[in-house]
Amino acid sequence: QYYIGSVLNGGGAWPNNNKRATVQDWASQSAAYHAAAMRSDMAVKIPLIWGTDAVHGHSNVSGATLFPHNIGLGAANDPSLVERIGRATAQQVRATGITWVFAPTVAVGENRRWGRSYESYSSDPALVGRYGAALVRGLQGGLTGDGDVVATAKHFLGDGGTFNGVDQGENRATRAHMIATHGAGYYAALHAGVQTVMASYNSWNDVAAGRDYGKMHGSRELLTDVLKGRLGFDGLVVSDWNGIEQVPGCTKDHCPQAINAGIDMIMVPEDWKAFITNTLADVREGRIAESRIDDAVTRILRVKMRSGLFQHQPAESRFNGQTSAMDVSALAREAVRKSVVLLKNDNAALPLRAGQRVLVVGSSADSLSNQTGGWSLTWQGTENTNADFATGQTLLAALRQQLGEANVTYSVDGRGVDPSQFSAVVAVLGETPYAEYNGDVRFPAPLQHSQLHPADLAALQAVAGKGAPVVTVFYS
The missing domain is CATH 3.40.50.1700 (Glycoside hydrolase family 3 C-terminal domain)
Incomplete structure (x- = not known):
């Protein structure tokens, strides 16, 4: 009825709301999503993509081996270790029938007051870049293999440098600092072939230059002109959880500004039915150009095609439903040994x-x-x-x-x-x-x-x- 093309599970969401859901339960949920997408009356059936926050292992799933958080891995100074963690995490994720991961976080943490400091690999942009590229390679592999998932570089741009470390706050960096420091992880991740980028909740106000770029979710200059234009990113840009509501003039269920700015897929966990209705009206009434929708759809389809969703349903992976893929304790122990200071x-x-x-x-x-x-x-x-x-x-x-x-x-x-x-x-x-x-x-x-x-x-x-x-x- 609604032609849903993607779903996500947030932290603390499990099949049948069961925290101890088995790997087979997760895989069955994935198969049900795929079957539902294939039952639509569209002339060409479009497979659904499911995304999850597997940020230190497949951390939402009972029984999955967890790894140290990014700040610990940063202390290890070992990109090859991070790449192997990415490979293992991808296989864990594929065991549950999911094919998209909201990682790596390539924020450069500059203030310990920030509640997401532990999600940053380092305050050194060079190390963040090396790690971000390594995790992308580990997660994505060749993109179409049984143990490959789509990766996401996040959160674009400047989330680790907000004033006083306030999460979702205002970054007051100069243009030069934003480019050299907070952009470093994205240059490396894009070079490694990352297929999706998540927009950040924060805003950017270059106080020194007197230039306020506003909320990232509504910045066409950053999302379209810089990311898609100057940096040549041809994958999809996804919003963060209800991130559109922070754009001036927007709500959780209505934000033409964000789509016009360059958001291709909107994360609307609650008010998605109203959002669909409102967005359709925006297109019919000219607030969003059809060409912008065509571009967004093209990017989404490109990622789905590149990741093999049109050729193989998630259940065909040799890892699908395999509990054994969850146990990578030897690698986790190595990561702990190397990250302890x-x-x-x-x-x-x-x-x-x-x-x-x-x-x-x-x-x-x-x-x-x-x-x-x-x-x-x-x-x-x-x-x-x-x-x-x-x-x-x-x-x-x-x-x-x-x-x-x-x-x-x-x-x-x-x-x-x-x-x-x-x-x-x-x-x-x-x-x-x-x-x-x-x-x-x-x-x-x-x-x-x-x-x-x-x-x-x-x-x-x-x-x-x-x-x-x-x-x-x-x-x-």
Whole structure:
């Protein structure tokens, strides 16, 4: 009836609203979408494309191996590792019948107050460029293979440099800084052949030049003249979740400005029926030229054709429905080893040795939610318990396994325990999970972890200087 050409699942959306849906459940949902698209009365049947936020592994699916977030991978300084992670993630995604991934994020994070800082590989634009290209190569492969997916470079442009780190806020960079810093990831991703680009929520106001470009979702100069014109991008530009409503004069269900600016596919998760009606009226009444619609449709079809959707339905992939594709724990362990940063090791406190009695403190020690962060099973990552993770191991469980249950004592706050009776103390500190604006530390709030999470400071003070070396592990 509505000729739907694409669907997405946001963080925390699963088949039948079941957080523990199996790989086969996901694949069955994909097959049902494909069958519905093929039942339309169009003379030429157009296959549907399904997109998902697989941003550190196929992170919305129960049982999928998760990888460190981008900020951790950036510390590894290993583009080949990122490419292999992309390859593994693509195979996980294809196992569930999905063929489009909203990654890589090629933001250059410039302010730690930004709630998406952990989605940025680095504040170094050169490293972001190398990583972005590597992940595109890993995800897309040859585009038509059984384990290939369509990648997305996001969020165009300048999301990592907003004033005071406010998510979806205003970037006040000069033109030269925007080109050299925030554009770096896109040049590399486009060169690697990325097929889709997602527009950013933020706006750009070049204060020094007195030039306000406005919201990216409504900027024809950036989306059409620069991205599609000067940079030669011939794939499709997709909006972010309800991103059009932030364009002046627009709502969630109506925004001719965004389409005229160069958005080819609109992410309208709620008011999509009204959006279709309103957009049709815009075309009939001349607010959107038919040529603009023709260009958008051409770009969407080009991506679908390039990715093989017209030749093979998703269910034909050899990975489809295969639970085994979800387990890439060896690669994840390698990524963790390479991304962990050792700040100091006074008096050879590490490594811990077999036979040592160890006291573990801190609520994050036994929390897979704090260990995995946002975009893990759910959008924020806060709605999860350890039992929700079909795989994975907390640091506390790992220490008990390696050192022996009898040698590990756990206290959440360190109270009522004598640290001097142990060979070492492991204090595990961490943030409560968050995603996007919920993670912003709004100015002038302090950035220090000890002030934002006083319980962690109290646990550390309870064991520090009490007769045993303290090893602090920080999840951030």
